[in-house]
Amino acid sequence: MSYLERGYAEINELPPFPSEERMKKKSVAYVECPQPIPCSPCYESCPADAIKMDNINDPPIVDYEKCTGCMNCIRVCPGLAIFMLRLREDGKGEVTLQYEFLPWLKKGDKVELLNRKGEVVGTGIVNWVLPPERNDQTSLVRVEMDAKLIYEVRAVRKVRE
Amino acid sequence: MVQVKDGRLMEHPILNFRRGKEVTIYFNGKQIKAYEGETVASALYAAGIRVFSRSFRWHRPRGFFCAIGKCSACMMEVDGVPNVRTCKVYVRDGMQIRTQTGFPSAERDIFAISDKIIDRIFPHGSQYTKFNNKLIRDFVLSQLRKMTGFGNPPKKEFQGNASYEEIHCDVLVIGGGPAGMSAAINAGKYGAKVLLLDENPFLGGQLVKQTHRFFGSAKHKAGTRGIKIAKILEEELRKIPNVDVRLETKAFGIYGREVGAVEKDKLLRIIPKKIVVATGAYERTLIFENNDLPGVYGAGGVQTLMNVYGIKPGNRGLIVGSGNVGLILSYQLLQAGVEVSAIVEAMPRIGGYFVHAAKVRRLGVPIYVRHTILRALGKDRVEGAVIAQLDEKWKPIPGTEKKLDCDFICVAVGLSPTHELLYQAGCKMKFVPELGGLVPLRSKYNETSVKGVYIAGDVAGVEEATAAIMSGRIAAIHAIVELGMGGEEAKKELEEALKDIEEFRAGPFGERIVCGIEKCILASEVEL
Secondary structure (H helix, E strand, O other), rough: HHHHHHHOHHHHHOOOOOOOOHHOOOOEEEEOOOOOOOOHHHHHHHHOOOOEOOOOOOOOOEEEOOOOOOHHHHHHHHHOOEEEEEEEOOEEEEEEEEOOOOOOOOOOOEEEEEOOOEEEEEEEEEEEEEOOOOOOOOEEEEEEEEHHHHHOOEEEEEOOO | OOEEEEEEEOOOOOOOOOOOOOEEEOOOOOOEEEEOEEHHHHHHOOOOOOOOEOOOOOOOOEEEOOOOOOOOEEEEEOEEEEEEEEOEOOOOOOOHHHHHHOOOOOOEEHHHHHHHHHHOOOOEEEHHOOOOHHHHHHHHHHHHHHHOOOOOOOOOOOOOOOEEEEEEEEEEEEEHHHHHHHHHHHOOOOOOOEEEOOOOOOOOHHHHHOOEEEEOHHHHOOOOHHHHHHHHHHHHHHHHOOOOEOOOEEEEEEEOEEEEEEEEOOOEEEEEEEEOOOOOOEEEEOEEEEOOOOOEEOOOOOHHHHHOOOOOOEEEEEOOOOOHHHHHHHHHHOOOOOEEEEEEEOOOOOOHHHHHHHHHHHHOOEEEEEEEEEEEEEEOOEEEEEEEEOOOOOOEEEOEEEEEEEEEEEEEOEEEEHHHHHHOOOOOEEHHHHHHHHEOOOOOEEOOOOEEEEEEHHHOOOOOOOHHHHHHHHHHHHHHHHHOOOHHHHHHHHHHHHHHHHHHHOOOHHHHHHHHHOOOHHHHHHOO
């Protein structure tokens, strides 16, 4: 079974995660785009030259040491395939992801955390938002969660009160 | 949850629906509220009407399917004019709409009995084989034909102002989608006198319903939403004064050096030096039990309904086909607050981009590869579907049937090029499955076997919008170079454009297209 049969990728089909030290320093872009497709906005948007792509069809490879966490790539990725990962000093983790659903999320919202298969694996709190109107209707949301969950949480859903 | 009122989406994460003035239309005499800017079919759909017509012979209910004027499921009588595709006509206050097949109406058709009862005695098709006597057979066939309906001729004479115009131009572009607009821009910028025709009242073709950000590189406008790309192209086009844009204009034939078209009530006789045909493609359907039931729609039709007119297609959809269209539609449905029951794919793997699949999978939409739809359930509208797993030989495995809950089914099994004009013009055609069906043979500059007739976009082979824009550029620049315009600069750009598309198609997704195109390069171009 490959990711193209399941619709989600297993860890061994994805690039290696950044080291814990790296994620503790600053947030870093993690790209889940294993298939060769003709697409390169992330590569073109990177000011730090941290994304390697020789041909437009190559899957992007991020140099975690060069990545400054500027979020240019996650703002433009048409595949919604880039996630910013961070481990905080206080032991919590943070995932920043693209969000295009109503109602829009706001700082402080409680959300259900979904993994790559769409299973609920916990709850988190939104602690930062780039509003949709500032990024052509794709909002960016940063969600605070258990540190170990940052490796699997790839979508969020607002908890209905 | 997304707010819905009267079947209409009141909000949307990406789109902003601007509805016009409220108007009243009459459907089989019944008052229906609609808004200016909506098509008749979409207004009827929003009002909950699902049966638009009856099949000719067995009076089976037929509903909405393609929403872009390619199928004929929505034909009705509008203000006394029969056979009007209601998905292409805009509502007007006081408009009288009647279904034309079925008695007394398509919704409650007494002849529907022929599908249920007569079918037991005379199974479908047996009218051709059951009667050995030719006289009896002819009589039965003629009676059966009487039961069918193609509408009645208009009761009064045409009252409009019919007129005629003759237009001479350097390049005629037929179709105002991404390929056509790109062709018009690239021919126009070198000073050619361009005429661009489109049958819709807007430019952009199918881009107007693409809410997702496009792939490609920055120079191909990647990261920009399809709806915005349509606007960018249109702005660019409108800046060129030597491009004449005619909307609501249908080209009906290419006769040697001349082209016939109808612009609203005006007949156009166009005498172009070069023609670029960019008519796009239409949706294919799939064979399964009850595939004609109202509620089985083309994926693009659902996108039009939902993203162009802001009408909620249903509560829970099943997607058949996991190409990019099916995957993107699933995501768009979720954005509009519609549940997606599942995505079913007959191939052993997902057909579209993995990232599109991952986007819906992580929101809990199951994707069944190596599965197919066996039948749609329901009497007058879809109430569910049965799917089953396929074995190595593509046969359903008994015992693997699964009933899925859904109230509409989107068929996203690919597109076929809208090749009719080219066929009529006498272009040499070939059936190439990689390109979606019957396509014309062409040179590497997209010129067909009829000199001066070019192709661009999906009609040359079903691909996607970015490639369509590139192919429009190639066709247009070659056409004007042939006309002696543009000089060295144009020649240089032409070679660049060729290199560009080659690079774009270099990956595994382009492989299929490249392989298809190799099969239909004109013999004169093949190097011996």
